[in-house]
Amino acid sequence: MRPWNIHVRSSLGQFYMKKKISGPHFPEVIVRPVRSYREMGIFIDIPWSIYADDPMWVPPLRLERRLHFSRFNPFFKHGKWQAWIAYRDDQPVGRISAQIDQLHRERYGGHTGHFGLFECIDDKEVSAALFQMAEAWLGAEQTRHVTGPFNLSINQECGILVDGFDKPPVVMMPHSRRWYGRLLEEQGYQQAKDLLAYWIELDFKVPRLMDALIGKFADQVHLRTLRRDKFNEELEVLRDIFNDAWSENWGFVPFTQAEFAELGASLRLLVPDDCIQIAEVDGVPAAFMVALPNLNEIFAELNGHLFPFGWTRLVRIRSRGGVRTGRIPLMGVRRRFHNTPLGMALAFMVIDAPRELGRVMGVKAMELSWILEDNKPMRAILDSLGCREYKRYRIYQKML
Template identity: 30%
Template sequence: MLEISEVTTPGELRAFVKFPFQLYRDNRYWVPPLIRDEIMTLDKNPAFEHCLKKYWLARRDGQIVGRIAGIINHAENKKFGGSTARFGWIDFIDDRQVSARLFQTVETWAREHATQHIHGPLGFSDFDKEGLLVEGFEEMGTFATIYNHAYYPEHFEACGYRKSADWLEYEIFSPGKIPPRFAEFSRKVQERYGLRQLEVKRASELRPYAREIFQLVNDAYSHLYGFVELTDKQIEFYTEQYFGYVNPDFVSTILNQQNEVVAFGLTMPSLSLALRKAQGRLLPFGFWHLYRALQKNNRADFYIIALRKEFRSKGVHIMILEKILTTCLKYGIPTAETNPELETNLQVQLIWKGFERRQHKRRRCYSKELTGLE
């Protein structure tokens, strides 16, 4: 018998977080999350100030066979003037009854809160994993993205969900040296606008700029699909959660003459293989695997790039790319992977023009109208 039950205890929440470890146990492309971080996100998230949430587990004969989260982000509805729910953290075995019951459960909950539309997979904010993988199932996952089995899209569509937005991901190949045009153009941009790279040796030296950096991201990404600006408490939360992993060599922070942050780019050595070895735990050896990955790697992940509006067409991104490429050459990293980019965001895709690249993954946000559904 299939049963759907709400997650109400710490033990059930831990089981919710650990279900994918069972589901993807034999999959060599899935990258485990850090269990501690997942529990923190789902249990102690400052987004709860403006979000409703509920989590459910599907069990058959006592065995967990699926999970789903329901989210209503009041800030999203206020910003876009709608009545929308989100779903996320969705995983299930290849059984149409299981996926259908999970979707029915979250849709019923959403209708009880008078929402007329639901979309996902999405998290509480853009800093959570989002977008169902629909192409690239035989590509290694990353720390910041969802990996799912190839049967998921068919289940979504069978339950009435349709494409709402797509993100593309690219594998970028290093040219092996700094192109002369990069150095020259970067120098001219710095001189013309009075800009400079912030030079730091330790991650702790970046923390005084953290609030400005996140506020810059809020401004730069505000027009993109589903993006909701981070609150002050969320900024504090993500600063604590992520800045400890940062290798400052891979960070480009551009300041103006008033020492204000006008552009920011973050890349990191890939943590994918290290996280597979750690299997979700920092102890006893997880810290060591992550440390090794940050020091020596043959692959990097581009996480984010953001510029003030007045600098978006001024070539300032070349300063960021020059810094990142210099660092990759220093560390002997020949290949990098971009974070998901909306397929309609041509401005960010033009950043990679001139690099050898391949579009190797696609992920999708699905949506469904709930009005009149029973």
């Protein structure tokens, strides 16, 4: 491997890297930190060139990305980050971020750190420059165990797509080029955990076991929709169930109140009440499910621009539909019901609720994502419903 120059400005937390290559046929790779509004625009726009020939990629909304990377993102109340862009011949050819999540460190130790937002041409030297930069920054933050990608946390987009490249991603799920996994492995990263996405047609036939369990607990369980007149209180109910239900899962970091409130602002605008279901046991909330219309069907036609008319199409979705697919991004059953017949009945009830989305919005099929590969009870439930695993995402890890 050729030598690298790495200059660290510890007081600013900024790095600069320049690849030293001799000879006229090897343009140098330069990695620069993102420091300005203009540079953030370049960082946001890099995927447009990386995926220019990939018909499955769905452009994000540039305005949403600006807000995501701004100080208004509640992640930055407990996390910090740095972003970089790789250039060759003054053209951006890749990007990466590194971040420290204090909530993750409180739970898993002060040596953890993450990378994310990785995009890169199929070039080992460019990816090496990006990862050595991110790792240098993380190392200066006393990181020894790196995991990722997280964009920016495990409660947002995460993972590298390793199977299922023939279908476009649904809303709030990532997409990747086929070479990303290889580039990470060339930098010494190994599989930490796989995340699965399942697909189901909403005209599925209810299995006999599901019917029997629902019938057995019908008098004990009440399934209701979101109460919009108590929206903030309802959000706290959902957050409390989720944080309890997922608390023992791999990589879990709790949603903060601010993070869930930000998510709730989107739900309030775009999701009909019927698409948020809460199951109560003896009058106490015990499980929930949130179903989203697949806004990527709209985003695919906007090329990143919400204005002048994109926003009207999004608002129209809530009142009259307009998409054919959806996604369940949030679901949970309180931990005390795990591995019990009642817990299985609760899961069946809230999973069955997406069929209401078909009635309300004309949705025909739904993605359920993501599911940990070793979550055998949930995978068994999905298999019984006729769901099929159709995408696989991988979280990578490395010891520094």
